[in-house]
Amino acid sequence: MRVEVVEQLREIVDSDAVRVSPNELYAYSFDATPLVQAEPDVVVFPSTTAQVSRVLALCNAERIPVIPRGSGTNLAGGTIPVAGGVVLNMTRFNQIYEIDEKNLTATVGPGVITADFHRAVEAVGLFYPPDPGSMRVSTIGGNVAQCAGGMRGLKYGVTKDYVMGLEYVLPDGQVLRCGGKNYKDVAGYDLTRLLVGSEGTLAVLTELTLKLLPMPETKMTLTVFCNSLVDAARVVEEVIAARITPATMEFLDQGTMHVVDDFAHLGLPRDVAAMLLIEQDGSPVQVQRDIERIAEIARAVGAADVQLAETPEDGARLMAARRSALAALSRLRPTTILEDATVPRARLAEMVQAVVDIAAKYRVQICTFGHAGDGNLHPTCLTDERDTDEIHRVEQAFEEIFRTAMELGGTITGEHGVGMSKMKYLPQRVGPGGIQLMQAIKGAFDPNGIMNPGKVVAGYQPQRVVVRQS
């Protein structure tokens, strides 16, 4: 990048907000995704929408790539600057502007940490359901850009179901708004929903208006241990067949259970094949009744054991342990690859079994956990990126996993996004016609292709990618 451009950036933002030191560039050369890395030319920390507008207009005129980024917890390489350019660090937009208790909305900057936002709305008795695994680190803006999910998808949906309005900046610097605080609004095409999950490839989000719900009065947690994967899947199926919609139905296979138990010391049984962590929320009577019915169903299906968390604290500890799964697994080997294959709920057992068979076929270690209630599985491979032969088998295994998911009517990513990692699978999922449409939509927002190039549907430059030396 020309020195003059860096100087112009310094004139737009605060003096400390343009970083070009080798350490900074290295720090922004990767996100939470293994095996991919590329350095930006500069990292910029804007503080206002006007600054974002001027930075974008400059980069658009100079045809410089812009990569919007929050905390970089992305698991699909979505924030890797594969073509260099400007990483736009949005973490200074970290204010909660309003919690509107009459309209049940919140208006926030994209840099607010998800868990901080949860605490703020819960402090006034309100509830923001999306709870991605990275919520203690991730930003709300990143969650919206990725349409992050979490453990409550079955009952409460995902991020897109809670985004009501946006302020965003187009590559040419135009500042626009869509949606707002109206529960019903059909004035033109739904640009809000289109921007949610667009992974920073269309525009930069500078303000978010989010839908809130009343905080459920209470919740209870049930643990179901199963002797087979099929039993676990049947419990999930029978609960749905009984017309019960739990807030959470998490699945852990034996491998994940052992690792989580070693990490969190929960005293989980070692001999069972899988466990389900089921949480229901709502009014006390309702929750009590649902949990009792779920326990009955689990016993009828032949669960090895059914345990009710004695206290809310016990329940919270179990959920925290589930959240620790990735951290726990990542201690075992140098490289942890967390994937995101998703199938219609009724195909869960087939998919889990397929992962077991595929791991054996390619001689790789894969533990599976995930959101059983919405068919969103996280087969997690424990490997070593320095072992090129093993990495090759890992890639073959995941290709087969994604192919299987699609054959079962599933998808290549339930909540992590396409980023770089899923680009090669996307055509199989949406077809060439779908790719063409998405590319045309991309062109409508970003005719010069400066927004997060090399992601989702825009051509990607592998020569910028090098494997991290760790």
Next chain:
Amino acid sequence: MRVEVVEQLREIVDSDAVRVSPNELYAYSFDATPLVQAEPDVVVFPSTTAQVSRVLALCNAERIPVIPRGSGTNLAGGTIPVAGGVVLNMTRFNQIYEIDEKNLTATVGPGVITADFHRAVEAVGLFYPPDPGSMRVSTIGGNVAQCAGGMRGLKYGVTKDYVMGLEYVLPDGQVLRCGGKNYKDVAGYDLTRLLVGSEGTLAVLTELTLKLLPMPETKMTLTVFCNSLVDAARVVEEVIAARITPATMEFLDQGTMHVVDDFAHLGLPRDVAAMLLIEQDGSPVQVQRDIERIAEIARAVGAADVQLAETPEDGARLMAARRSALAALSRLRPTTILEDATVPRARLAEMVQAVVDIAAKYRVQICTFGHAGDGNLHPTCLTDERDTDEIHRVEQAFEEIFRTAMELGGTITGEHGVGMSKMKYLPQRVGPGGIQLMQAIKGAFDPNGIMNPGKVVAGYQPQRVVVRQS
């Protein structure tokens, strides 16, 4: 249209499926929207996706407008063939292909009547919440094309919240699919949500996969009579402030109450300013408790009277009466114009009062009812399209109503769509930048502009519009 083209259409579809008689063309020259009319050149009734594909490819090559249409209950002129061309009547796609009780989805043709679909899913204990006022006549395809709302928006959302997957045909004849049965799916841009509410301007929908919920066990209905509009709005506000989310909170002003009562003989009080019709569903204990709390809140606010429906039948009769509001109002004068101004819930009282003042200012008769819970109001003007002076004042009044709604943070249409009627207001709502983006998106799907021209963001040909002689 050239005779050869009509002949080619006859070769594509069934022999009885191409209509050109004056009576047919007249019948398809209007929908449920007053004041607008234009005749198509031909009406085609395809029966298969392959036929839709061939019809579109032909019309695209010949640059002939295509207007997809269900039952034509549209209230914004969305199905008026303002540029002539082919009306594509989709009512032969009237099959429910599958109700998947394990995944809680249904897959249907776009021509299925909404109320028939409700009955089919309720027969197996499932629930499809969107319930537009026209549901006994409207098609599901039309509901999806318009993102129809209804009385349950506050608690259950609108049509877009229930569309999981689509099969659709592009103008060039390509048959594509997006989404599916996965509760979580972030594989690329959200084309499903983009097509929902696109009003037939992007593609033709040929198959819909819809999300279902378990049927709530029970419901109760409460009627609250208020001495002022402000009291009614305060009851709504206080219920939300109490963190209660009723399934339905409908509002009727005095004028609407009188007309509905004359029509349905409910014995409603004549002297109150407004009424709220509140319904809660869920488990018996929960519903009982919520309804009691809502009644307490209403009394505390100073409601004139609070009545609990004695039986489910009484409750159903009240809801049916509310649904009859438009029919009842339309008996009074030759022309009834139902509008759709929507504001954030907390601005409800201001908006309702503004409608009263604006009606007086322009000496027009406007009754207001609507979905108070989500701020979606239907100011309904009783007029006579043959009285050009009055119609002019009606148009001035509605312009001021929409301007006021936008000043209050609201929108020009909550659930009826832009169609023809709201095109002139859309730039004020989304801005010139928003219009440009929407036009570019339209171009990405429909480069030749054959899909429902003259609607939403595509230039419209007034010379084709004539006032209906009734």
